[in-house]
Amino acid sequence: MEIRELRYFVAVAEELHFGRAAQRLEIAQPPLSRAVARLERKLGAVLLERTSRKVTLTEAGAVLLAEGRAILAAVAAAERRVQQATRTLPRVVLAVKAGTAGASVAELLDAYRAEPGAAAVDLLLCEAHQQQDLLRKGQADVALLHLPFDSRAGLDSEVLHIERQVAVLPAPHPLAGRPWLRSAEVVALPELPMARWPDPDGGYPEGSGAKVRNLTQLFQLIALGRATAIVPESAVTDLRRDLTVVPVLDAPPVTTVIAWPPQSRLRAVADLIRVAARLWDTTGP
Amino acid sequence: MEIRELRYFVAVAEELHFGRAAQRLEIAQPPLSRAVARLERKLGAVLLERTSRKVTLTEAGAVLLAEGRAILAAVAAAERRVQQATRTLPRVVLAVKAGTAGASVAELLDAYRAEPGAAAVDLLLCEAHQQQDLLRKGQADVALLHLPFDSRAGLDSEVLHIERQVAVLPAPHPLAGRPWLRSAEVVALPELPMARWPDPDGGYPEGSGAKVRNLTQLFQLIALGRATAIVPESAVTDLRRDLTVVPVLDAPPVTTVIAWPPQSRLRAVADLIRVAARLWDTTGP
DNA sequence: CGCATCGATACCCTGGCGGTATCGATCGGC
């Protein structure tokens, strides 16, 4: 199996149409038909059912489509990383979500800069759900993720920091004086619906809560008595006067991890991980 | 970049010798030299420094070697999985370590067999450190891992079960009557050194403890008063009369997870995961 | 200084890949 054959097959499997796939690949249709047929012969498996009117994936074809996409992404990532490694001054790309506490990122970058032979670090601000893709496609070398919201599937990772979650309430609210809360108590407040965050696709889940896109909007709304929210502790450094936070005991703790592709060989990534682990040492002496 | 070129480069990078690499690839040396040179041109990166006496990897070459090995493994896995998917009766390969509690595996397999459309499950007994490789190379489809001993890097996983660890002591031992212990107390017993388990490479770590290879050996030694050990709770169902277990409070809990390659598309794997999650439901109602 | 080793180069040949032209099957419209 060759990369070109795989790229051809994936194009056909995605278009389910040889003509359009050929157009996308910028080749003529006959070589494409032949290439897919040859791939099927090599693998000893029928990947597509063709009629002159419709093309459908077989079970084996669906498997190869999934595996093939991963392989093509890995190849593209490898090419990018090799080229990156030839740069005389090494760089690493660190993917962070917009919400990630700015202070701790700055702290990490400062500590890393002090390392001997530190590479330049490019910050890549992105949406939460993009981070894995960026790592897998080689557009980023290392990322900060927050469990249980992000998935670290397919990545190596190291735990940096574990924190509880807190409810953010208007300062005058009756619950604001409590030493702690249970999440059910917060969710159940009818006059203060939970704020809603965008889905990966950009839409919002069903519900009555206000739609927010960032923490500033959120805190504004809460201060106005229009919403409430449960957020990680570190999101509320420098709290406004008119807001109060109360720990929510049964909310799952938020774990910050530093994650990288398992086959990463960049010295800069290894150094960054080491510095990060030292900074937020959770194992302790 | 094509698979063949990558295979050629990896061979040279591993042998650090064009002649031997060519022999391994069963081609002549000149085409190999040309292929590697062409790959370097395509990537715009020098991968190898060559003298007529020595071949060494550049930084970029080291990166491509690591990425390339992962890609080649992924390609081999894809080929195997596609062929597997063409079988009329689907099969899945479940990799389990020899030490994994036999009862729970049997329970999982029984429950899965009852599913409509259940595939045949092949059990692949293996050493702990092989499991990831087997999954990545496509020789297994799903595995049971034990954290924190095994790494789930590069895999998707679901937590099945969390259990504490217990110290196994000879029944007459003074500590055997205690309701619980700290790991320091167990490790510090001079007359009962901790048993040693083999490393991934088959050797044993330094130490004074007895060398063991399986639980039967271990329990025998403990009963004879020659060793002690800290093991997961489930490892000691059906305990011998002459042994006692005592919970070790500060030993890290052992988490059993079911893990699979992130791009897995096999229905059988999805079903198996669902059944496993239902069986050991940890979230609970 | 001569020889052995090893990667690069020169040259040749075959096969695979891509292109154009065309076939054959299928579906929809009249």
Next chain:
DNA sequence: GCCGATCGATACCGCCAGGGTATCGATGCG
């Protein structure tokens, strides 16, 4: 029910990539 449009497969052709052999040039060793 027939005709035409659509779409994948096939036939045929030209070209270059990839593999082979022979040989060169550099390097290290006795």
